[in-house]
Amino acid sequence: MKLKFSKMHGLGNDFMVIDGVRQNVSLSPEQIRRLGHRQLGIGFDQLLLVEPPREAGHDFRYRIFNNDGSEVEQCGNGSRCFVKFVRDAGLTDKSRITVETARGVIAPEYLGDGLARVDMGVPRFAPADLPFLAEAETLTYSLPLAGRACEIGIVSMGNPHAVQRVDDVDSAPVAEIGPLVEGHSWFPQRVN
Known part of the structure; x- marks a missing residue:
């Protein structure tokens, strides 16, 4: 084809x-x-x-x-x-x-x-909207990653995002942590 x-x-x-x-x-x-x-x-x-x-x-x-x-x-x-x-x-x-x-x-x-x-509409923060497996809706979540906790926020603008606050974007361990967050079991349909 x-x-x-x-x-x-x-x-x-x-x-x-x-x-x-x-x-x-x-x-x-x-x-x-x-x-x-x-x-x-x-x-x-x-x-x-x-x-x-x-x-x-x-x-x-x-x-x-x-x-x-x-x-x-x-x-x-x-x-x-x-x-x-x-x-x-x-x-x-x-x-x-x-x-x-x-x-x-x-x-x-x-x-x-x-x-x-483009106007992406209203952001959605409810765990069920991403989906994200959380017991309650809060501003941040402690995601267990490789023996340590990673503090994240979640938001969907039509596709799910995990957001982490860091002191320095250039030195943030994105290559190490990103794949662990993306495929984490708490995000049953994966996450950006």
Whole structure:
């Protein structure tokens, strides 16, 4: 199968963007994993699939897949790339579009000169909204990691995030702690 695609990035997140309006696209999770492989495929953080809307009154449908083949609800950096892509590809000449996502309708806006913005909606902090396995909702949680506790906050803007306050971002042990948090059993569907 041949697919036309574009590579884009927003604030360091890189995307493979596929026009599913003008070409027929049907990818299995395994095919997405192969495409997402950094050495043997295209390589990307997420695949963005542009589709026709399901409901009248919307401009597009937007599906987002992680490079492991799993589908997610939303991506802020991806939505900004999405609106630039549909304009550059000639799929619309609108600056502000309405887009169906797994989380609901968003309205990204292309501002010109490569700039775009999107209102991601109201942040969700309830553990059940991520999901995060916690007995009660608090501001911070003590996550057990490799024999020590890691203090985190949680938030979802359509996809789950664990947030840790650090004194110095450049020396924070992201490469060590990040994978442990991402795959922690308290996040049954993983976390950013």
